[in-house]
Amino acid sequence: MNKHTTEETHGPVRLLRIDRAEAMNALTREMLEGLREGITRAGKDETIRAILLVSTGRAFSVGADLNDPMMGFDLPLEKRADACRETLGGLMNGLIRDIASCPVPVITAVNGICAGGGVGLALAADLVVAARSAKFLIGFVPVLGLTPDLGTTWQLTRKLGRSRALGLAMTGRDIPAEDAERWGLIWQTVADDALEDEAMTLAQQLASGPNEAQIALRELIDAAGENTLSEQLDYECELQARRTASPEVAEAVSAFLGKRKPDFISLGRKPG
Incomplete structure (x- = not known):
């Protein structure tokens, strides 16, 4: 730098x-x-x-x-x-x-x-x-x-x-x-x-947390200040639907059922 x-x-x-x-x-x-x-x-x-x-x-x-x-x-x-x-x-x-x-x-x-x-x-x-x-x-x-x-x-x-x-x-x-x-x-x-x-x-x-979920949350919170309630409900639904198919959620569910701490870091992340 x-x-x-x-x-x-x-x-x-x-x-x-x-x-x-x-x-x-x-x-x-x-x-x-x-x-x-x-x-x-x-x-x-x-x-x-x-x-x-x-x-x-x-x-x-x-x-x-x-x-x-x-x-x-x-x-x-x-x-x-x-x-x-x-x-x-x-x-x-x-x-x-x-x-x-x-x-x-x-x-x-x-x-x-x-x-x-x-x-x-x-x-x-x-x-x-x-x-x-x-x-x-x-x-x-x-x-x-x-x-x-x-x-x-x-x-x-x-x-x-x-x-x-x-x-x-x-x-x-x-x-x-x-x-x-x-x-x-x-x-x-x-x-x-x-x-x-x-x-x-x-x-x-x-x-150590789920990176993609954190960024999706940021998008939701920022959008909430501009969206109507109905628009925000739709946006929440869409992002939640995408999350259910994500490796992060799969790891979290597996960890929950296995009574262990999820390892999100091992999943890596997409570079910006």
Whole structure:
């Protein structure tokens, strides 16, 4: 990858690490490209069954580095909009789409401050685990006169509702991790010193599970926000019917009848 985005393999889990602590993990073009490469590589590796995204230092990420040329703030005003569309619409949104469509579950472990585009990056994962001291800040509007990006408005509105999404984004009020958990914005809070270990335990648990069923579940949950009840019932029926003919279900039924733990890892998975 590169010096600010590294990867480690822990059995069936690929750990991707954002490591630019001296700049509170502000994201540069090189780092964003590194994350996209890491996620794509993990998705294509049949031995990898979950991805864990972590950061070093006192912040998960404060979002894009405004000093990086990719942001276009060094350009004349009349050229900045095109530069933003190119970077945000291509590289940055591409990263969020990579995570959302990843063929294995993605977990983020949020430490310290998570601000700006870092919020959208963290929330793009399937499950978010945060240290109890962590805080989420959506300061685009009050601090920079910008509007949220990287899917932040989509996440906030779906998970918190219009009123709370508007209030948090307009005021820039921070969201303590325990509030984020209570409101349903994230999955879980844990002790600060246990964050990476707890997140890895969760990643290993998911990695040992039925991969195809997990991804089908993601599709169902995401569709539920748009479908009518009748449409969702039909979609559930279709995916359930497909599942009954899958090797994963055959293994699960065999394990249940044999009073043993199912071995989904031995079935392998299709590369993304």
